[in-house]
Amino acid sequence: MDGDGGGRLRPYMQEQPDWAPADGYQQDGYSGGTGYQTSGHQVVGQHAAGQHAAGQHAADYQSGGYQNSGYQNDGYRPEGHQSGEYPAGDHQGADGYQGADGYQGADGYQGEAYYDDEFDSDSVAAGDVDASFVRPYQLTGGRTVPVDPTLALEAQVVADLAVLSQLGILRYEHREVVTLAKDPVSLAELGALLHLHLQVVRVLVADLAAAGHLHVLRPTRASATDPAMIERVIRGLSAIL
Amino acid sequence: MGYPQYSDSAHRESSAPTPVKIVIAGGFGVGKTTTVGVISDAPPLTTEAAMTDVAAHIDRTGDIPDKTTTTVAIDFGTIRLDSGLKLYLFGTPGQDRFGFMWHDICVGALGALVIVDTRRIDDCFPAVDYFEQSGIPFVVAVNLFHARLSHPIEEVRWALATNPDTPLVTFDARSRASVRDALLTVCRHALRRATAGV
Numbered sequence: 100m101d102g103d104g105g106g107r108l109r110p111y112m113q114e115q116p117d118w119a120p121a122d123g124y125q126q127d128g129y130s131g132g133t134g135y136q137t138s139g140h141q142v143v144g145q146h147a148a149g150q151h152a153a154g155q156h157a158a159d160y161q162s163g164g165y166q167n168s169g170y171q172n173d174g175y176r177p178e179g180h181q182s183g184e185y186p187a188g189d190h191q192g193a194d195g196y197q198g199a200d201g202y203q204g205a206d207g208y209q210g211e212a213y214y215d216d217e218f219d220s221d222s223v224a225a226g227d228v229d230a231s232f233v234r235p236y237q238l239t240g241g242r243t244v245p246v247d248p249t250l251a252l253e254a255q256v257v258a259d260l261a262v263l264s265q266l267g268i269l270r271y272e273h274r275e276v277v278t279l280a281k282d283p284v285s286l287a288e289l290g291a292l293l294h295l296h297l298q299v300v301r302v303l304v305a306d307l308a309a310a311g312h313l314h315v316l317r318p319t320r321a322s323a324t325d326p327a328m329i330e331r332v333i334r335g336l337s338a339i340l
Numbered sequence: 341m342g343y344p345q346y347s348d349s350a351h352r353e354s355s356a357p358t359p360v361k362i363v364i365a366g367g368f369g370v371g372k373t374t375t376v377g378v379i380s381d382a383p384p385l386t387t388e389a390a391m392t393d394v395a396a397h398i399d400r401t402g403d404i405p406d407k408t409t410t411t412v413a414i415d416f417g418t419i420r421l422d423s424g425l426k427l428y429l430f431g432t433p434g435q436d437r438f439g440f441m442w443h444d445i446c447v448g449a450l451g452a453l454v455i456v457d458t459r460r461i462d463d464c465f466p467a468v469d470y471f472e473q474s475g476i477p478f479v480v481a482v483n484l485f486h487a488r489l490s491h492p493i494e495e496v497r498w499a500l501a502t503n504p505d506t507p508l509v510t511f512d513a514r515s516r517a518s519v520r521d522a523l524l525t526v527c528r529h530a531l532r533r534a535t536a537g538v
Contacts, residue, residue, distance in 0.1 A: 251448055252387075252414070252416075252430065252444065253359035253361050253428045253448075254359070255356040255359060257352050257356055259352070282355070283357065285359060285428065287385070287414070287428070288385060288387075290387035291385035291386055291416075292385070294388075296388050296389060297387055297388065297414075297444075316356050318358070318360075318448055320447075320448050322358060322448075323360065323448050323449060323451075323530075324533075325534065326531055326535050328360065328450075329450060329530050329534055330531065331421070331422070331425055332421060332425065332427060333524060333527045333528065333531070334421075334422075335422050336421065336520055336523055337520075337524065339379070339516070339520050340517055
């Protein structure tokens with residue numbers, strides 16, 4: 100199946116790029132674990148032919164069959180894979196993570212990443228540079244919705260004095276936030292300095308505030324329309340230069 | 341949403357400056373980051389706000405090879421105006437399809453500076469629309485690329501169809517004094533609006 104399969108399938112992929120993924124999928128008897136092994140090449144063929152349903156990817160990955168079925172050994176890989184777009188770190192690290200606790204199943208996160216990579220081959224190089232090895236949800240304990248999504252970008256946070264003397268009790272990323280907040284700092288600055296997405300910062304800040312480690316000062320909306328405040332800004336700006 | 345407040349650490353909180361915010365808006369590549377950078381105390385920082393997954397798929401970056409990330413970066417700078425007052429300048433993402441982020445950036449802003457490149461005047465329409473609708477005082481500032489105005493200022497005003505009391509100024513995004521004056525125009529406009537009770 101190895102050599103033949105590869106030789107047979109490549110032209111096939113080229114001839115029928117529009118092969119419907121759902122049908123082919125079912126015909127292959129994919130649902131069975133062993134069915135995947137034997138028809139694995141065809142599944143990949145669909146894959147490479149540009150039929151990308153996110154769910155499908157997620158399924159491929161979840162089964163774990165992708166690595167077991169020997170694509171990497173027999174050199175049969177779709178173009179995208181051969182061109183080295185998958186640095187070991189991103190691809191396999193993610194797989195390992197999945198295998199470990201099946202996080203994948205929850206939202207098809209991995210499938211999605213895969214989708215992006217295949218489609219925007221242009222974006223892959225830069226994406227790899229930018230991508231953090233630590234997924235955002237790992238920093239936030241799995242939560243994606245901040246406790247307080249409305250906290251303004253310029254809201255100031257400052258660490259509680261008590262916690263500054265016992266940083267050891269904090270998780271690493273919490274500790275970073277508190278350390279930076281030794282002096283008052285804004286949410287936006289925390290995000291920039293820690294290279295974290297704003298929503299991640301909001302989650303971390305809300306957690307720390309709830310634990311009493313951080314004090315959050317919400318900017319008052321009224322100050323933007325307070326003539327005295329605006330005059331103060333004018334005075335400050337006029338003093339520049 | 342209440343956060344725990346402790347009286348014994350009130351002095352910690354009172355050490356925080358009052359943040360005020362001016363939004364720097366305008367089309368892609370119109371000079372927003374230059375504007376922020378030239379007047380900030382430190383080089384502008386960039387914070388990332390995640391695009392939704394839906395938007396990430398719509399964001400076909402293949403058309404622009406150099407623009408590859410699927411996150412929205414917000415450039416911002418800060419100016420310490422006095423011991424208790426810190427001005428934040430937030431740049432809006434250039435493309436109008438990131439408009440969903442604007443509320444996050446603009447809420448509570450003192451005012452906005454909408455930068456216009458007269459060669460691509462329509463790029464600023466989304467920003468003008470947004471600030472007109474949200475009621476945030478804004479000033480239209482024509483960035484003088486190469487120190488010249490390619491269209492008479494009154495033509496620009498006509499093209500923008502802004503309210504006659506919306507200030508329209510020219511400035512040079514590379515000049516600190518020029519940016520300061522543009523920001524002062526924003527503040528004075530905001531002050532007029534505030535004192536008029538609008």
